[in-house]
Every structure is written in C-alpha cells, then in structure tokens.
Amino acid sequence: MNRRELMQLTLGAGGLMLANDALAGAVATRRPVVAPGGQRAVVTPNGSTLPLRTVGGVKVGHLIASELEHEFAPGLTAKAWGYNGSTPGPTIEVTQGDRVRLYVTNRLPEPTTVHWHGVILPNGMDGVAGLNQRAIPPGETFVYEFTFKDAGTFMYHPHYDEMTQMALGMNGMIVVHPRMPRGRPVDRDFVLMAHEWRIEPGAARPDPNAMDDFNVLTFNSKAFPGTAPLVMGVGERVRIRIGNLSPMDHHPIHLHGVSAELTWTDGGEVPVSARHPETTFVVPVGSVRVFEFTPTEPGDWAMHCHMTHHVMNQMGHGFPVMVGADATRIDRRVQGLVPTYMTMGHDGMGAMSEMSMPVPPNSIPMRGGAGPFGSIDMGGMFTLLKVRERPEEEDGSGWYVHPKGTVAEAASAERMKADGIAG
Numbered sequence: 001m002n003r004r005e006l007m008q009l010t011l012g013a014g015g016l017m018l019a020n021d022a023l024a025g026a027v028a029t030r031r032p033v034v035a036p037g038g039q040r041a042v043v044t045p046n047g048s049t050l051p052l053r054t055v056g057g058v059k060v061g062h063l064i065a066s067e068l069e070h071e072f073a074p075g076l077t078a079k080a081w082g083y084n085g086s087t088p089g090p091t092i093e094v095t096q097g098d099r100v101r102l103y104v105t106n107r108l109p110e111p112t113t114v115h116w117h118g119v120i121l122p123n124g125m126d127g128v129a130g131l132n133q134r135a136i137p138p139g140e141t142f143v144y145e146f147t148f149k150d151a152g153t154f155m156y157h158p159h160y161d162e163m164t165q166m167a168l169g170m171n172g173m174i175v176v177h178p179r180m181p182r183g184r185p186v187d188r189d190f191v192l193m194a195h196e197w198r199i200e201p202g203a204a205r206p207d208p209n210a211m212d213d214f215n216v217l218t219f220n221s222k223a224f225p226g227t228a229p230l231v232m233g234v235g236e237r238v239r240i241r242i243g244n245l246s247p248m249d250h251h252p253i254h255l256h257g258v259s260a261e262l263t264w265t266d267g268g269e270v271p272v273s274a275r276h277p278e279t280t281f282v283v284p285v286g287s288v289r290v291f292e293f294t295p296t297e298p299g300d301w302a303m304h305c306h307m308t309h310h311v312m313n314q315m316g317h318g319f320p321v322m323v324g325a326d327a328t329r330i331d332r333r334v335q336g337l338v339p340t341y342m343t344m345g346h347d348g349m350g351a352m353s354e355m356s357m358p359v360p361p362n363s364i365p366m367r368g369g370a371g372p373f374g375s376i377d378m379g380g381m382f383t384l385l386k387v388r389e390r391p392e393e394e395d396g397s398g399w400y401v402h403p404k405g406t407v408a409e410a411a412s413a414e415r416m417k418a419d420g421i422a423g
C-alpha cells in the first residue's frame with residue numbers, strides 16, 4: 001500500500017495515539033562539573049556520553065561501528081548503522097588540551113573511517129579514506145591519536161561511502177570544553193544532532209539513495225513524540241549545541257518562549273561584539289550551531305525545525321491536493337466497493353493526527369503526540385523545552401500547569417460584546 005492509498009482509506013477501527021514514552025532521557029538533575037571554571041557535563045537527550053579511561057595521561061575510548069536496531073518513535077523501528085549500538089553514536093566529551101586515543105572497530109559489511117569534523121589535528125588523523133589513511137576493513141580495529149588543541153563543538157562521521165553510511169545514521173557529536181572559559185558557566189548544556197531519513201512505511205531499512213522527500217526527521221535520531229524533552233529552570237543559563245549531518249537539508253531550528261544568541265560554531269567562538277538575538281538558527285548541512293539563552297517564562301515550549309515538512313512524520317507527504325475538493329460523490333461511489341471509505345484532506349489535514357487512521361505495520365502517522373489540550377499537530381524534528389520554576393522536581397513527564405486565566409479560551413458573547421467584536 002502506498003501513502004496515497006493509505007490517505008484515502010480510512011477504516012474506522014483501532015485508534016492510534018502515540019504515548020509520549022520518550023521521557024526516560026529527560027534529565028533535570030544538575031550534572032557534575034567536568035571541566036575548569038565550573039563547566040558541567042553535557043546532556044545528550046535520548047543518547048549517551050562515550051566512557052573514557054585515562055591510560056598514562058591519555059584518554060582512551062572505543063567506538064564500534066555496526067548495524068543496529070533503532071526505534072525512531074514508538075511504532076517505527078529500522079536497521080540503522082551507528083556506533084556502540086546507537087545512532088547518533090555516544091557524545092565524545094573532553095577538555096581542551098586533552099590527548100585522546102580512540103580505537104575504531106569496524107563491524108559493518110564494508111570499510112569505514114572516522115573523520116573528526118571541525119577538529120584541527122595532524123593530517124593523517126583526519127579520516128578521509130584514500131586521502132589520509134587506508135579505510136578500515138570489516139573486522140579490523142584502527143587507532144586514532146591526537147590532542148584537542150581547540151575548544152568547541154564538533155562532530156564525527158565516516159569518510160568512506162559517505163552517502164550510505166551517513167544516511168544510515170553514522171554520526172556523533174564532540175564537545176571540547178575550554179580550558180579557560182569566559183563568562184558565566186551554563187547551568188544546562190544539551191547536545192542534539194539533526195538528521196533526516198527516507199524510510200518507506202514497513203521497510204526494514206532507511207533508503208540511503210534518497211536525495212529528497214525525506215520522511216523521518218529527527219533530533220538525536222528520534223522523531224517526535226520519540227524525542228526526550230529538555231528540562232531547564234527559569235533564570236538558568238542554558239546552552240544548546242546542534243549539529244547537522246543530514247544528507248541534503250539545512251534546518252532552521254526555531255525556539256518558542258526565549259530569545260537566544262549564537263555563541264559558537266564548529267569553527268570556534270563567536271566574538272561577543274558579533275552576537276545578536278535570534279529565535280531561529282539555521283543549521284546548515286555539515287555545521288554546528290551553539291546558542292545560549294536564559295528562559296524567563298515557565299511552560300512547555302516547542303523547539304522545532306521551521307520547515308513545515310520537517311515536522312511531519314512518514315505518512316504526511318506527497319498527497320494530491322484535496323483542500324477544497326467536494327468529495328461526497330467520490331465517497332459515495334467508492335463506498336459501494338469499500339463501505340468504510342472516506343476521502344480525507346478536503347477540510348485541511350489538521351485532524352489527521354487525531355483520527356483513527358490506520359498505518360501500515362512499522363510506520364508512524366504523519367504527525368502528533370498527545371498533549372495536555374489534545375493532539376500536538378507536529379512530529380519529526382520537534383522537541384520540548386520544559387521550563388520550570390523548580391526543575392529539580394521535574395522528570396520531564398509532566399505537563400506545565402498554567403496559572404488560572406493564562407490559557408487562550410473560547411470568547412464569551414459577553415466579552416465580545418463589551419469589546420465591540422462581531423461574532
């Protein structure tokens with residue numbers, strides 16, 4: 001069944017409402033200080049940090065590249081490629097000046113390498129297969145050793161069969177805390193990797209040949225409602241670091257409820273004199289954008305890619321234009337063959353996430369997760385900033401409780417009349 005058929009076939013039974021069970025990754029507790037100047041450990045929502053062991057003054061880590069079973073959101077699982085059993089791979093977190101020895105074991109069916117994107121290091125450690133090194137054959141382990149001379153937020157990914165390996169999820173983030181940080185340390189520090197995938201409904205694997213029409217858009221390889229919220233406190237200094245290793249698309253990431261400043265890119269720190277306020281940060285393919293803000297308003301605030309197709313899940317793309325169409329005659333004729341048939345979309349598609357629209361096995365509906373006021377009409381590259389007065393009491397699973405009189409509601413006839421509004 002293709003998506004068009006699915007759109008047009010609505011069997012009334014079996015409602016599908018995705019539970020927001022992605023909350024396990026939410027972290028509200030203060031993280032330990034890991035670098036000079038009170039710099040706290042980063043949080044990778046839905047992800048992890050690579051364990052490093054110090055051997056003779058060198059921090060030693062191990063990345064294992066392999067295929068893995070990955071859940072994008074409840075209801076959608078596929079065979080992705082990644083590191084240490086996850087996509088993105090674990091975040092590598094070190095301090096400027098650290099020397100690292102990183103072993104890379106290749107359990108993929110083809111060669112691979114690791115490129116340390118944005119890191120300035122000896123040429124033979126740069127990981128471009130054929131140019132800087134021999135590719136790592138399947139079954140073998142190579143070792144990279146270098147010093148992180150510069151602070152910043154970087155990424156890692158293969159530089160062998162880039163189109164396939166990156167499309168299938170091989171990416172990860174690198175955080176290098178400055179040895180001499182400037183300004184106030186942040187209270188929360190989050191790491192997100194933006195990515196896009198083409199996964200046919202029911203398919204076992206993402207399609208690495210896709211060049212457009214990506215239908216699963218993710219933060220840390222999770223599509224909403226699979227994304228874990230970012231919990232933070234009113235008045236705290238918050239940093240979010242977003243990398244983008246999508247195959248083809250830049251993502252304008254928009255924040256609700258706060259105004260933020262770009263402070264770093266993968267090229268280094270933005271001079272204070274060059275900073276300016278924004279609510280949307282374009283994260284180009286192959287780039288990192290780091291921004292900081294101090295939330296003042298408690299609540300559940302959306303953070304999402306502002307490209308409307310990037311907040312849709314699998315089933316939301318490529319339909320015929322039905323808005324405004326009179327479907328009653330089509331419906332009557334098809335219902336002779338399929339009694340439960342109903343053409344959808346002629347009133348707009350806003351109700352699609354609430355309707356009991358069936359989806360094929362192993363796929364997710366076009367959008368939406370359950371919210372406190374009904375269905376949230378976005379999926380994909382969407383997550384929540386949960387800003388709280390007492391964040392330490394929040395595990396990420398609760399909705400904001402609005403003070404009385406602060407939620408938009410139906411206007412009473414009395415109020416409309418008093419303000420001279422004609423209904």
Ligand SMILES: [Cu+2]
Pocket residue numbers: 217249250251252305306307310381
């Ligand atoms: Cu986007």
